[in-house]
Amino acid sequence: MSAIELYAVRKAFNEGRPNEFLAVDGVDLEIEPGRITVLTGPSGSGKTTLLTLIGCLARPTEGRVHLGGESVSGLPERFLTELRRRTFGFVFQQFNLIRGLSVLENVMLPAYPLGPHYSTLHGRAMELLTHLRLGHRAEARVEWLSGGEAQRAAIARALINDPSVVIADEPTANLDSHLSAAFLDIVAELRSQGRTVLLTSHDPLITGAGVVDRVVAMRDGRVV
Amino acid sequence: MHWFAKQRYLIDYTVAAMLRRRAKNVGLLAVYTTIVFLLASVMLYSNALKQEASVLLKEAPELVVQRMVAGRHDLIPADYLEPLRGIRGVRRLEGRLWGYFYDSTVNANYTFMVPPERDIDPGSIVIGDAIARARGSETGDVLAFRGAGETLYPFRVAEVLPHESAIVAADLVLLSEADFRGFFGIPPGKFTDITLTVANPKEVRTVAEKVVSALPDTRPILREEMQRTYASLFDWREGMVLVLLAGALLAFAILAWEKASGLSADERREIGILKAVGWGTGDVLKMKLWEGGLLSMLAFLLGFTLAYWHVFGTSAALLAPALKGWAVLYPNFELTPAVDGLQLTSLFVITVFPYTASTLVPVWRAAVTHPDVVMR
Numbered sequence: 001m002s003a004i005e006l007y008a009v010r011k012a013f014n015e016g017r018p019n020e021f022l023a024v025d026g027v028d029l030e031i032e033p034g035r036i037t038v039l040t041g042p043s044g045s046g047k048t049t050l051l052t053l054i055g056c057l058a059r060p061t062e063g064r065v066h067l068g069g070e071s072v073s074g075l076p077e078r079f080l081t082e083l084r085r086r087t088f089g090f091v092f093q094q095f096n097l098i099r100g101l102s103v104l105e106n107v108m109l110p111a112y113p114l115g116p117h118y119s120t121l122h123g124r125a126m127e128l129l130t131h132l133r134l135g136h137r138a139e140a141r142v143e144w145l146s147g148g149e150a151q152r153a154a155i156a157r158a159l160i161n162d163p164s165v166v167i168a169d170e171p172t173a174n175l176d177s178h179l180s181a182a183f184l185d186i187v188a189e190l191r192s193q194g195r196t197v198l199l200t201s202h203d204p205l206i207t208g209a210g211v212v213d214r215v216v217a218m219r220d221g222r223v224v
Numbered sequence: 225m226h227w228f229a230k231q232r233y234l235i236d237y238t239v240a241a242m243l244r245r246r247a248k249n250v251g252l253l254a255v256y257t258t259i260v261f262l263l264a265s266v267m268l269y270s271n272a273l274k275q276e277a278s279v280l281l282k283e284a285p286e287l288v289v290q291r292m293v294a295g296r297h298d299l300i301p302a303d304y305l306e307p308l309r310g311i312r313g314v315r316r317l318e319g320r321l322w323g324y325f326y327d328s329t330v331n332a333n334y335t336f337m338v339p340p341e342r343d344i345d346p347g348s349i350v351i352g353d354a355i356a357r358a359r360g361s362e363t364g365d366v367l368a369f370r371g372a373g374e375t376l377y378p379f380r381v382a383e384v385l386p387h388e389s390a391i392v393a394a395d396l397v398l399l400s401e402a403d404f405r406g407f408f409g410i411p412p413g414k415f416t417d418i419t420l421t422v423a424n425p426k427e428v429r430t431v432a433e434k435v436v437s438a439l440p441d442t443r444p445i446l447r448e449e450m451q452r453t454y455a456s457l458f459d460w461r462e463g464m465v466l467v468l469l470a471g472a473l474l475a476f477a478i479l480a481w482e483k484a485s486g487l488s489a490d491e492r493r494e495i496g497i498l499k500a501v502g503w504g505t506g507d508v509l510k511m512k513l514w515e516g517g518l519l520s521m522l523a524f525l526l527g528f529t530l531a532y533w534h535v536f537g538t539s540a541a542l543l544a545p546a547l548k549g550w551a552v553l554y555p556n557f558e559l560t561p562a563v564d565g566l567q568l569t570s571l572f573v574i575t576v577f578p579y580t581a582s583t584l585v586p587v588w589r590a591a592v593t594h595p596d597v598v599m600r
């Protein structure tokens with residue numbers, strides 16, 4: 001998989017209004033493929049905002065984001081959707097599983113727009129869940145999951161379309177150290193499968209972990 | 225095929241989502257079903273009435289000749305039959321005796337008539353079932369009406385017309401010629417009007433013209449004109465009810481708009497999640513359209529089935545007082561079930577279309593939700 005490159009990326013909120021705010025203020029960054037990169041920095045330093053720009057969830061106000069040498073910043077919405085679906089897998093800070101649905105349904109959800117064979121999709125989802133030690137919880141509703149289980153369900157969902165980049169925002173914020181270590185094991189495995197992993201965290205357990213290839217520090221919307 | 229598989233997934237998803245928000249959707253379904261029910265009831269009912277009337281008129285003579293005196297309908301002398309007999313194309317000629325009667329005891333109008341094809345014994349009558357019900361009488365009873373000269377005329381009820389006989393028969397009183405003349409004070413040699421049976425329908429207008437030139441003080445009434453009068457009578461009533469319903473429909477559209485645009489924070493977040501994990505705007509839009517489509521379909525089926533049962537099962541118990549009744553009586557007759565495809569289609573269009581149209585914009589707004597909202 002190809003590199004992710006950011007050139008003078010800025011993101012302003014409430015543009016042109018008195019409360020305009022620059023959450024990302026001129027970031028140049030290259031994220032190597034097949035590596036684990038962690039964005040760190042105090043709360044409000046722009047880590048999450050930068051993830052949304054890289055993951056094509058939002059567009060930069062200025063500057064360009066390149067994927068495999070091509071700028072994606074100017075692409076029409078449906079190309080960005082396609083990238084979100086095929087290239088990126090997201091693990092959100094609040095996990096964002098859809099309540100009322102089972103773990104299995106949540107995991108299969110990102111594949112619905114592709115219209116795969118049900119048995120293929122079901123098989124792949126069960127394989128992921130079993131691998132993440134959640135097979136026995138497949139039919140459970142997500143509101144009944146523990147924090148660690150919810151995170152593993154979210155990871156399974158992120159992997160269902162076999163993305164080359166996995167993005168996780170503050171993945172250990174809601175976990176104890178034991179579960180955080182387990183998460184790092186999963187991340188290490190993702191790298192061994194050749195995926196690029198991009199995390200944000202101000203948890204020393206993550207930033208100091210041996211598996212992490214690179215830590216990028218941020219402050220006030222800039223890389224420091 | 226991926227396309228079908230994809231629609232299946234979208235439908236599954238939206239059905240689950242609707243079940244999760246049961247309260248909201250059940251409320252919407254109830255209102256929607258009620259609207260379809262009301263509109264379908266009006267349509268089915270007025271159509272069935274129209275058909276009933278046209279069956280009646282099919283048996284009516286092609287031409288009725290009335291005598292006009294100073295612009296008013298007057299009795300027609302029997303010797304008017306003679307010049308009419310000579311007109312070419314006239315197959316049969318008959319002087320009729322009939323008249324309206326107001327029964328003050330039950331506040332209703334009856335039609336008294338001497339039937340052309342049947343002899344009724346003097347002193348007895350055959351009555352429609354609405355009259356039998358209104359007066360609480362049955363075969364063998366004696367019914368008295370106040371006739372000419374304020375005299376009370378007692379009649380023995382020989383028969384009550386069967387329930388299935390059409391709408392106009394419900395308020396009918398059949399009696400003998402002698403009784404009729406006595407009751408209304410009509411001298412021999414006079415009729416209410418004269419009916420003409422014309423063999424060739426294309427000749428009806430020519431015959432009518434010849435009637436007027438032979439008897440300048442008469443007015444011929446064509447059956448097709450009567451048909452039109454009946455139809456416009458029904459249409460007018462139908463129109464009135466439809467106007468009322470249009471108001472209800474509008475209220476419903478507004479409700480639908482509110483329901484659909486008032487996306488809860490929960491739903492908005494859900495759409496944000498879907499978009500973040502790779503659903504496109506189009507996928508969300510399709511999913512939401514399926515939601516509206518399924519709701520519409522369900523409401524339409526339910527509403528229409530209920531209306532069918534209401535009109536043909538209960539004889540339109542709720543609508544009959546509004547739609548029927550140029551007579552004061554409300555005859556309790558059963559309608560022949562009839563559904564016409566064009567009606568069904570237009571009903572579908574006027575219910576599903578406003579709903580879909582009023583939800584489209586809010587659905588679109590929801591579908592373009594930015595996926596980054598789920599990151600905070």
Ligand SMILES: Nc1ncnc2c1ncn2[C@@H]1O[C@H](COP(=O)(O)OP(=O)(O)O)[C@@H](O)[C@H]1O
Pocket residue numbers: 013014021022023041042043044045046047048049050600
């Ligand atoms: N939608 C938004 N509108 C206005 N300000 C925002 C919005 N999203 C983020 N911000 C602001 O941008 C700054 C950076 O936020 P964020 O990227 O979430 O930081 P971090 O993840 O490092 O804590 C914060 O001050 C936050 O308040």
Ligand SMILES: [Mg+2]
Pocket residue numbers: 047048049169170
């Ligand atoms: Mg953050």
